[in-house]
Amino acid sequence: MILDSGTGLRTIRDYLEIGHSYADYVKLGWGTSVVSHRLEEKIALYREFEIPVCIGGTLFEVAYAQQKFPEFLQRACDLGVQMVEISDGTIDLEESEKLRCIETAAAKLRVISEYGSKDEATVRAPHYWVSGMKNELGAGAWKVIAEGRESGTSGLYRGTSELRTGLVEEIVDSIPQEKILWEAPQKGQQAWFIKEFGNEVNLGNIALKDIIPLETLRLGLRGDTLLTFHSTSKGI
Amino acid sequence: MILDSGTGLRTIRDYLEIGHSYADYVKLGWGTSVVSHRLEEKIALYREFEIPVCIGGTLFEVAYAQQKFPEFLQRACDLGVQMVEISDGTIDLEESEKLRCIETAAAKLRVISEYGSKDEATVRAPHYWVSGMKNELGAGAWKVIAEGRESGTSGLYRGTSELRTGLVEEIVDSIPQEKILWEAPQKGQQAWFIKEFGNEVNLGNIALKDIIPLETLRLGLRGDTLLTFHSTSKGI
Amino acid sequence: MILDSGTGLRTIRDYLEIGHSYADYVKLGWGTSVVSHRLEEKIALYREFEIPVCIGGTLFEVAYAQQKFPEFLQRACDLGVQMVEISDGTIDLEESEKLRCIETAAAKLRVISEYGSKDEATVRAPHYWVSGMKNELGAGAWKVIAEGRESGTSGLYRGTSELRTGLVEEIVDSIPQEKILWEAPQKGQQAWFIKEFGNEVNLGNIALKDIIPLETLRLGLRGDTLLTFHSTSKGI
Numbered sequence: 001m002i003l004d005s006g007t008g009l010r011t012i013r014d015y016l017e018i019g020h021s022y023a024d025y026v027k028l029g030w031g032t033s034v035v036s037h038r039l040e041e042k043i044a045l046y047r048e049f050e051i052p053v054c055i056g057g058t059l060f061e062v063a064y065a066q067q068k069f070p071e072f073l074q075r076a077c078d079l080g081v082q083m084v085e086i087s088d089g090t091i092d093l094e095e096s097e098k099l100r101c102i103e104t105a106a107a108k109l110r111v112i113s114e115y116g117s118k119d120e121a122t123v124r125a126p127h128y129w130v131s132g133m134k135n136e137l138g139a140g141a142w143k144v145i146a147e148g149r150e151s152g153t154s155g156l157y158r159g160t161s162e163l164r165t166g167l168v169e170e171i172v173d174s175i176p177q178e179k180i181l182w183e184a185p186q187k188g189q190q191a192w193f194i195k196e197f198g199n200e201v202n203l204g205n206i207a208l209k210d211i212i213p214l215e216t217l218r219l220g221l222r223g224d225t226l227l228t229f230h231s232t233s234k235g236i
Numbered sequence: 237m238i239l240d241s242g243t244g245l246r247t248i249r250d251y252l253e254i255g256h257s258y259a260d261y262v263k264l265g266w267g268t269s270v271v272s273h274r275l276e277e278k279i280a281l282y283r284e285f286e287i288p289v290c291i292g293g294t295l296f297e298v299a300y301a302q303q304k305f306p307e308f309l310q311r312a313c314d315l316g317v318q319m320v321e322i323s324d325g326t327i328d329l330e331e332s333e334k335l336r337c338i339e340t341a342a343a344k345l346r347v348i349s350e351y352g353s354k355d356e357a358t359v360r361a362p363h364y365w366v367s368g369m370k371n372e373l374g375a376g377a378w379k380v381i382a383e384g385r386e387s388g389t390s391g392l393y394r395g396t397s398e399l400r401t402g403l404v405e406e407i408v409d410s411i412p413q414e415k416i417l418w419e420a421p422q423k424g425q426q427a428w429f430i431k432e433f434g435n436e437v438n439l440g441n442i443a444l445k446d447i448i449p450l451e452t453l454r455l456g457l458r459g460d461t462l463l464t465f466h467s468t469s470k471g472i
Numbered sequence: 473m474i475l476d477s478g479t480g481l482r483t484i485r486d487y488l489e490i491g492h493s494y495a496d497y498v499k500l501g502w503g504t505s506v507v508s509h510r511l512e513e514k515i516a517l518y519r520e521f522e523i524p525v526c527i528g529g530t531l532f533e534v535a536y537a538q539q540k541f542p543e544f545l546q547r548a549c550d551l552g553v554q555m556v557e558i559s560d561g562t563i564d565l566e567e568s569e570k571l572r573c574i575e576t577a578a579a580k581l582r583v584i585s586e587y588g589s590k591d592e593a594t595v596r597a598p599h600y601w602v603s604g605m606k607n608e609l610g611a612g613a614w615k616v617i618a619e620g621r622e623s624g625t626s627g628l629y630r631g632t633s634e635l636r637t638g639l640v641e642e643i644v645d646s647i648p649q650e651k652i653l654w655e656a657p658q659k660g661q662q663a664w665f666i667k668e669f670g671n672e673v674n675l676g677n678i679a680l681k682d683i684i685p686l687e688t689l690r691l692g693l694r695g696d697t698l699l700t701f702h703s704t705s706k707g708i
Contacts, residue, residue, distance in 0.1 A: 006448025008250025014480025031457025090459040118459040212478025221503025223590040242684025244486025267693025
């Protein structure tokens with residue numbers, strides 16, 4: 001899942017022309033879709049490359065805090081996007097409320113929910129992650145995102161970008177791998193997940209400029225994963 | 237104030253098309269305007285989007301050190317830019333000399349002066365900043381920039397990017413906010429100024445790719461400032 | 473030497489239009505040339521700007537590990553690139569084998585060899601670097617690259633990006649400066665080499681967006697090198 005953090009149209013086309021087949025969907029990060037000019041053209045551009053578009057979860061949180069959740073959903077439908085993210089990375093949201101929002105949204109659009117706080121200092125115990133993720137999938141989320149931010153320094157990661165591996169282990173013990181999307185913006189983080197869970201692992205918050213570099217990691221065509229995959233890699 | 241650190245023309249157009257209304261002016265960083273091909277086209281491009289162009293202060297310092305200050309001013313006029321920056325971040329310049337240069341330049345162009353050293357290890361006491369900034373505004377500077385570099389690791393900031401908040405407090409006690417332009421290239425630095433001084437605060441050294449992300453911070457549409465602004469933000 | 477880490481065609485053209493005269497050659501990093509769509513167009517684009525293209529060394533290592541070294545060379549010839557990099561940054565390769573590969577490749581294409589490990593924890597003593605580099609030049613390498621990675625955190629550098637200056641000194645005592653290409657992706661690293669060895673020093677792993685900023689460092693038009701070169705710099 002690509003993260004579009006407010007990128008111009010030529011640059012998007014540029015990176016999709018050389019790597020579109022390696023991108024599955026794109027998230028219009030947080031509230032960027034509200035302030036970006038030419039939004040309809042941007043959505044049409046992703047459609048041209050057959051990449052479904054997701055509205056970022058922070059915008060859901062803003063709408064919810066303003067008691068405008070129905071308007072949020074309506075706007076997503078009007079824009080013609082295929083997905084919305086439901087998160088509580090910043091606002092306080094009762095679990096029952098979050099599940100109700102997921103259910104409501106899932107009746108209209110594909111929903112990705114996100115678990116984990118954007119606050120570096122806030123880390124809940126692994127069993128909360130597991131039960132939260134299970135419940136969100138049960139409420140209708142198509143996949144659940146494990147929070148990492150654009151920076152890779154909160155949620156799954158310590159402020160130093162170091163992965164909380166114990167947390168990851170507990171999650172994968174209880175949730176099917178294909179239902180999880182790991183936010184992993186940094187190369188070292190991406191390489192870790194690929195080496196640990198194989199080259200089909202779902203990774204998110206990938207910058208447009210990292211589409212090609214990430215694909216080389218998946219295929220063992222970069223130093224970081226060469227020794228893991230060289231016997232099976234696509235090679236030359 | 238956007239920082240153009242040597243960006244190509246399509247990329248500039250790309251980011252202005254989706255966010256030009258959030259940018260007030262652009263600085264052609266340090267001496268990039270000397271080595272960049274197609275400079276006239278670049279200046280015309282910013283003019284097309286009605287964004288005034290400023291020549292970076294390090295180029296003034298080079299010219300001054302070479303005793304070519306008049307040629308520097310003449311070249312800026314010939315290029316058709318609207319602004320020049322007068323700084324002493326690298327060279328030693330007597331205050332009286334700096335004020336004389338500001339006065340001379342202000343007779344021809346809009347002048348932004350810059351206070352603070354580019355050397356991470358050089359930090360003058362706050363009272364020097366305050367008196368220096370006052371004198372530079374008195375000599376004809378339209379606004380005064382508080383140094384932060386492209387990296388956000390000197391001047392206002394420690395080498396770790398941490399803001400010298402005591403310094404900032406002393407500055408705002410004595411200089412009107414609208415007369416100060418804070419260099420704040422990093423997201424955390426931008427969020428701090430917005431939360432502290434409101435979403436109209438003048439920020440500089442903003443990368444082109446950060447035009448949209450910064451606007452979301454100003455409007456409370458990103459996690460970092462959502463709780464500060466959600467009751468008033470533009471929302472959906 | 474520019475590092476193309478999987479960049480789109482418009483962006484490449486964009487940066488070459490404003491700075492092509494400051495770039496001598498470009499490396500298609502690691503295995504990016506295998507996964508990038510429109511590769512022939514990319515190579516043609518660099519040819520249009522008369523910038524020779526080099527296939528990255530990690531792809532050689534993948535091919536070697538798969539016993540496909542001849543196919544690697546043939547593919548490079550078929551693509552019409554001018555250069556290949558022979559390295560052993562990730563795989564184990566006997567010195568005699570590496571020298572044989574350099575010799576074989578040099579019969580068909582211009583060869584750049586690379587010395588140093590991509591593993592941050594692996595650092596051989598300086599005398600190994602010196603004898604290895606000498607032998608690689610003797611085997612037909614046109615120049616030899618001192619490893620730094622895209623990140624500037626291994627080979628020549630500690631994990632903190634700090635340069636191993638003792639290593640550099642021993643290398644330049646024995647190898648002619650014009651035969652060495654120092655990988656130096658970070659501004660501080662570039663400034664160090666320029667101040668130490670003059671503004672014609674060969675630097676590699678330069679991002680496209682850093683073509684103009686690096687040229688300003690070479691000419692003393694940026695704070696980091698202004699005081700070193702101001703009396704001789706191109707100026708305004």
